[in-house]
Amino acid sequence: MGSAMNPPPEPHHMPPNPPAVILVRPQLGMNIGAVARAMLNFGLTELRLVAPRDGWPNPEAGPSAAGADAVIEGAVVFDTLADAIADCALTIGTAMTTRDMIRRVTSPAGAVAEMRAAPVTSALVFGPERTGLTREDLLHCHALCTIPSNPDFGSLNLAQAVAVMGYAWVMAHDAPPPSWIVNHEGPAPQADLAGLIAALEAQLADNGWFNPAPGRSESARRMLRNILTRPGFTAAEVQFLRGVVRSLSTPRPGQ
Amino acid sequence: MGSAMNPPPEPHHMPPNPPAVILVRPQLGMNIGAVARAMLNFGLTELRLVAPRDGWPNPEAGPSAAGADAVIEGAVVFDTLADAIADCALTIGTAMTTRDMIRRVTSPAGAVAEMRAAPVTSALVFGPERTGLTREDLLHCHALCTIPSNPDFGSLNLAQAVAVMGYAWVMAHDAPPPSWIVNHEGPAPQADLAGLIAALEAQLADNGWFNPAPGRSESARRMLRNILTRPGFTAAEVQFLRGVVRSLSTPRPGQ
Incomplete structure (x- = not known):
């Protein structure tokens, strides 16, 4: 043999x-x-x-x-x-x-x-x-x-x-790629998402949103991170959301 | 949550x-x-x-x-x-x-x-x-x-x-069973196969088949084990082959 x-x-x-x-x-x-x-x-x-x-x-x-x-x-x-x-x-x-x-x-x-x-x-x-x-x-x-x-x-x-x-x-x-991958761009680098979360948390803190009940702060931060991490936003979407946060927190002229 | x-x-x-x-x-x-x-x-x-x-x-x-x-x-x-x-x-x-x-x-x-x-x-x-x-x-x-x-x-x-x-x-x-499994009985217990190989080797030894060249014995035994193990004979097939070995090694009456 x-x-x-x-x-x-x-x-x-x-x-x-x-x-x-x-x-x-x-x-x-x-x-x-x-x-x-x-x-x-x-x-x-x-x-x-x-x-x-x-x-x-x-x-x-x-x-x-x-x-x-x-x-x-x-x-x-x-x-x-x-x-x-x-x-x-x-x-x-x-x-x-x-x-x-x-x-x-x-x-x-x-x-x-x-x-x-x-x-x-x-x-x-x-x-x-x-x-x-x-x-x-x-x-x-x-x-x-x-x-x-x-x-x-x-x-x-x-x-x-x-x-x-x-x-x-x-x-x-x-193996063929699974059919449920529809996000061809792929999620953003995690640092982008971290930036969005930090900006959102800073703005919410400024607005006193974390203050009302004792213990709410930690669970609220966790919830934020969870719901923002889960979707796998693209880099463009993260940028878009940062704009949304910025816009929400900027009073319109005249108000 | x-x-x-x-x-x-x-x-x-x-x-x-x-x-x-x-x-x-x-x-x-x-x-x-x-x-x-x-x-x-x-x-x-x-x-x-x-x-x-x-x-x-x-x-x-x-x-x-x-x-x-x-x-x-x-x-x-x-x-x-x-x-x-x-x-x-x-x-x-x-x-x-x-x-x-x-x-x-x-x-x-x-x-x-x-x-x-x-x-x-x-x-x-x-x-x-x-x-x-x-x-x-x-x-x-x-x-x-x-x-x-x-x-x-x-x-x-x-x-x-x-x-x-x-x-x-x-x-x-x-997972569905693979299509190439056609042996529904399954292979024989290994002890059955070991019995067949031992019987065959004993008969071949009796007949002097292992003797001719130095070093042939070991490689011949390996070859035997290999070709008899590979097919996954069923128990019935192993019994059949033992009958074949027995028959081959039993001179017909009159010879």
Whole structure:
């Protein structure tokens, strides 16, 4: 049985423009290394770390990276998730529940199909080992992705979750874009949206809107972020809405 | 945003009759525990260990199992892969290459679809961390499953490979059985096939067939196992072939 009778299987071509992988407050260096390995296994190369517990670089990441040194060495650290996704226009957070938010939920295959269809910088966000992403974290995401798993034992190891999403990414390579992607421009970079939210909050604060009831401020801010993040506004739409806010807050001449 | 407005996502129902997971000569207890966790995440519960390097039970498996104690406690140890798959009628080994054998190669989705369609005990086989399954191991498998991955960095962590296969298993739940499964009976239990191969080898040895050239014996045995394993003979077909062997080796009266 010579090799001429048995050509090796075609190497699987890695899809272009892979999403960044963002680990929010990761705890163990060993897990960060294992994530890097899983990423590179599936052609994902851009790792971003938000406030890693034990600082960065972390020598414990090396061994479990098992040769994915380029991913480890290229990792960039951010203070906040907002900073980490500032240039991303499509941010999907992995979570087992919606944490009681109204939020679009997608599957691994759905999430990566969306990322392949949108000609923008995208990010897959993973929470800390013990707790997963908080509601506050998820408010920054356009959609949640839930990995289908055993309802009685659903908590995946961090690197295994990244491996599953990476596999889904590779498998989506030849899949047609899902029909429900109608926004060909793609959502705006997250920094644009952050600007809109900041401007709106500043104006509302000026107007005393956050004041009336104690405790209202935080929930009102959350609601704002949620309803403005969910639609995936384009850059033009965000600009338009900033104009709306500006206009609403500018008294007409003569009033 | 109350929960009434936002019902939790449907719990994903785990498919029935999951395959056994067989780890051949696993090295690190930590990895066996991580495999158990990944298994239970995706509704796989039956773990079989072939000659684990550090013996069994292994206290290092507990922490990384992260609560999948039932899988760890239910693990059964075997001396050889042949023993471990004796009751399995569909055995698929994970491998990055065919190791120069003529063998059917399938994808994760294809492998699990086959397992769902065949009403038999099935097994997913994973090799040791450092080397993967040997050619000898793969000879016992009906097909190979290659996880599509980066051609330049394709070696997956053991538990991450199990997680990917588990995810594929869950995702196959609602998929229609692939059209190329035409063997409704399913392959025979592997012990039946082992009996046929042993009987055939014994007869050939009696006849001096293995003797002529030095080194021929091993490669001839491999070839036999390969061509007899690949087709996935049914139990009836294996019985039929044993009759053929018996008949061929029984001189007709009068000769």
